[in-house]
Amino acid sequence: MKKFLKITGTILALFIGFFVVYYFINNEDLPKGKKGKEADALAIKMFNAIHHEAFENTEVLEWSFRAQNFYKWYKQKGIVEVKWDENKVILNTKDNSKSVIFINKKKVDNPEILQKAIRYFNNDSFWLVAPYKIFDPGTERSIVNYEGKDALLITYTSGGSTPGDSYLWILDDNYFPTSFKMWTSIIPIGGVSGSWSDWKNTEAGIKLPTKHTLSLFGMEISMGNVKAYNQKANLLAHKILKAIKHENYKNTKFIEWSFRGRRNFKWDKEQHIVDVSWDKFKVILHPQAKEKSTVYFEGIKQEDTDEKIVKRAWDIFNNDSFWLVAPHKLFDDGVVRTIENIENETALRVTYTSGGTTPGDSYVWLLDENYVPKSYKMYLKNGRMNGTPATWQDWITTESGTLLPTNHTFSGGNQLSMGEVKGYN
Incomplete structure (x- = not known):
């Protein structure tokens, strides 16, 4: 018994000694700030x-x-x-x-x-x-x-x-x-x-x-x-998607539209390849593999693909497609959804933390009684817009059964036409 107590005491003493040494080596005083x-x-x-x-x-x-x-x-x-x-x-x-x-x-x-x-x-x-x-x-x-x-x-x-x-x-x-x-x-x-x-x-x-x-x-x-x-925001976002027939959008194979009559698009959504045309250029754009893209100038295929023109097509597509299909992108990666109260109406703020050409921008969606977006307020990270309103109007039901807008009106009265919008399979 004495031997056991002696061994136990020795172990305890070593442990205490180790802790004391460890304490003096590692202990730091609280710094003064x-x-x-x-x-x-x-x-x-x-x-x-x-x-x-x-x-x-x-x-x-x-x-x-x-x-x-x-x-x-x-x-x-x-x-x-x-x-x-x-x-x-x-x-x-x-x-x-x-x-x-x-x-x-x-x-x-x-x-x-x-x-x-x-x-x-x-x-x-x-x-x-x-x-x-x-x-x-x-x-x-x-x-x-x-x-x-x-x-x-x-x-x-x-x-x-x-x-x-x-x-x-x-x-x-x-x-x-x-x-x-x-x-x-x-x-x-x-x-x-x-x-x-x-x-x-x-x-x-x-x-x-x-x-x-x-x-x-x-x-x-x-x-x-x-x-x-954000549970409530997610529920509201799902109501929006249901109202604009998002399931049909997911199954839509082709979408066509224009942007202010200056740029034209035919999007093979299933293959994710876009025909982007403006001025004298046409780019067969592969957004996820830009090196596969093809550039045409005045209808002639360019043997040496100009990366700047491809980048320009990619920027145009990101911007112009947003004005057409943004409500369908509420659950994209990098999208944050929160609830806001705007003039006693429940609204959905959507913030894009990644992707696109301007991550950090946010939009507050205002809805009609059926949860279809009727307008939004824009908050751009660069500060150029801070609550600038724009309508989301003249929705059509496409051949593929989804809803897409054809026009937008800004607070100054300027209009943005999406041209003849088509969605089909």
Whole structure:
């Protein structure tokens, strides 16, 4: 027995010794930063980089924490489904007393389980959305020089489960967070670093981390199958697609139209090859393989394909097809959908985060009583249009059974004709 206690004591002493050495080698004091306008300006740059506005509009987030705790957060409603083991809590974040608790699918009154759900959510949601919380009530922002570059120190003076914690955000050249250092009450070593780089582009237009790796013994924290989406906006978008006979559009093989009588198109949609004609040029455009495109000048095929002319045809097709089929592209990759209220009408804002020639542009669609688009307001990233209205009018039902517009009118009265629009198989 004495030998066993001696061995146990030796192991314990070695462990304590190891921890003491590790602590003195790795522990860092909380850096002192400068508060004020410069710190807030840096925080705003970080906010812009992570598309904070899209986060504010996000309706639902889903994730897990170390495959143990599972979440579905209805952010706009302030409701979270929290699940772990045999427990499920419908947590009301605005009024905890209105939360509902289930154990083994049976509704119960259990304050201890409720408090655990609150702690879990406060901790585990932080690991998902912490960069979006840098202006939360009870936060202090300081600018810190870290390895020759500005970093943002956030201290939580109130709120959550562990007020007093501080996090130093390390930013790249575009002010996007890539990692952090933390000084928290639950970790005795100050300055433990963690990655914030395994991002996922979500349907809601925000990036969320899928995992973190800590400098503390290489610990990894998995966030599971991360999702963020806008449920109400998606439902409205589906109503629009139904109204304009989108299923028939998907099956339409050929579409023809013109643009202000200056440019003409015949689109083999099934093969995705477009005959683009303007001035004395005609390009048989392969949008997904531009090198296969063919250029004609005054009806004569050019043996040496001019890449600039092909690029011009591609730009023309992207722009002019948008004015014809944009309502059919609500669920394209890189499209973010959100609900807006415009003059007491429910409208759909569509933001294009990628693709086309001007990613970042957004359009707010106004609908008639049948959910057919009647107009929209344009918000261009270059600032040339900020809510500029245009109609979406004179819809026709094509031979293939889909709806397409033939005219648009702008606020100044100028009209844009799509010519003789055809859709057929």
